[in-house]
Amino acid sequence: MNKIQIPDDLINLLINSERVVVLTGAGVSAESGIKTFRDPDGLWAKFNPAELASMNGFMKNPELVWDWYQHRREIINKSEPNPGHLAIAQMHQLFSKFALITQNVDRLHHRAGSDNVIELHGNIIENYCVDCHTYYDEQIGENDLSLPKCKKCYGKIRPAVVWFGEMLPEAALIKADELSRNSQVFFSVGTSSEVYPAANLPLLAKENGAVVIEVNPNETAISRYMDYRFRMPSGEILPVIIERIKERKGLI
Ligand code: OAD
Numbered sequence: 001m002n003k004i005q006i007p008d009d010l011i012n013l014l015i016n017s018e019r020v021v022v023l024t025g026a027g028v029s030a031e032s033g034i035k036t037f038r039d040p041d042g043l044w045a046k047f048n049p050a051e052l053a054s055m056n057g058f059m060k061n062p063e064l065v066w067d068w069y070q071h072r073r074e075i076i077n078k079s080e081p082n083p084g085h086l087a088i089a090q091m092h093q094l095f096s097k098f099a100l101i102t103q104n105v106d107r108l109h110h111r112a113g114s115d116n117v118i119e120l121h122g123n124i125i126e127n128y129c130v131d132c133h134t135y136y137d138e139q140i141g142e143n144d145l146s147l148p149k150c151k152k153c154y155g156k157i158r159p160a161v162v163w164f165g166e167m168l169p170e171a172a173l174i175k176a177d178e179l180s181r182n183s184q185v186f187f188s189v190g191t192s193s194e195v196y197p198a199a200n201l202p203l204l205a206k207e208n209g210a211v212v213i214e215v216n217p218n219e220t221a222i223s224r225y226m227d228y229r230f231r232m233p234s235g236e237i238l239p240v241i242i243e244r245i246k247e248r249k250g251l252i
Contacts (some may be wrong), residue, residue: 020095021183027190031082031235084234087113131155189215
């Protein structure tokens with residue numbers, strides 16, 4: 001029997017809910033060995049986002065930016081989904097109108113078995129030409145030591161992630177907004193809630209009547225608005241929540 005206590009009223013609510021939404025951030029992949037951004041050992045403590053995560057930075061030094069993303073891809077390719085990703089993947093079966101929204105670009109949710117993942121910040125697997133917007137998969141970079149060029153127009157190729165100062169993909173944002181407003185239960189998992197508009201989604205859910213839950217070992221900008229707070233790594237707490245739901249539904 002696992003010692004982590006989950007309040008009975010929360011489990012009751014979950015087994016009676018259909019519209020459950022999970023929003024994830026970098027923390028959900030931390031237990032897979034992928035660094036977060038704003039923790040003390042996070043990427044933005046060591047690297048400058050203006051240089052490495054903006055169009056200006058890319059135009060000033062495209063090779064440096066390309067190499068940095070290639071390095072991050074190597075780490076991601078070697079990593080595996082952790083129990084947090086796997087627990088979230090099971091939620092698709094447990095709630096009939098489940099939705100997963102992520103700020104992560106690593107595609108570990110897909111590899112854990114989640115489908116229809118709403119990616120707010122793009123993904124690090126694909127690339128596109130800054131001039132003609134032709135998309136390329138990660139193979140484009142495989143044989144290049146420095147920046148690859150577009151096969152159609154010879155433009156510079158960049159990763160398909162959303163950088164600072166750029167718009168989020170409109171369809172994903174509209175969908176995320178609508179799902180959050182209509183949710184009955186909303187989980188905010190592994191995000192510092194410092195980056196908008198994603199940080200607003202749990203608040204939007206709450207304003208519209210959802211019960212909001214935070215899973216994060218640390219306090220965040222929105223912790224005080226949460227109905228339940230689990231100060232634990234997502235890979236530890238989420239599998240326990242899933243186990244309790246399955247027990248109550250008679251699935252185990
Ligand atoms: P942050 O690095 O800002 O926050 C990560 C959060 O995860 C922190 O609040 C940690 O306390 C928490 N955390 C760490 N380990 C955890 C664990 N094992 N389980 C659960 N939580 C854990 O990352 P994001 O909130 O995702 O943007 O950052 C948002 C955006 O800022 C990113 O998508 C990225 C970045 O700049 C782009 O790349 C566009």
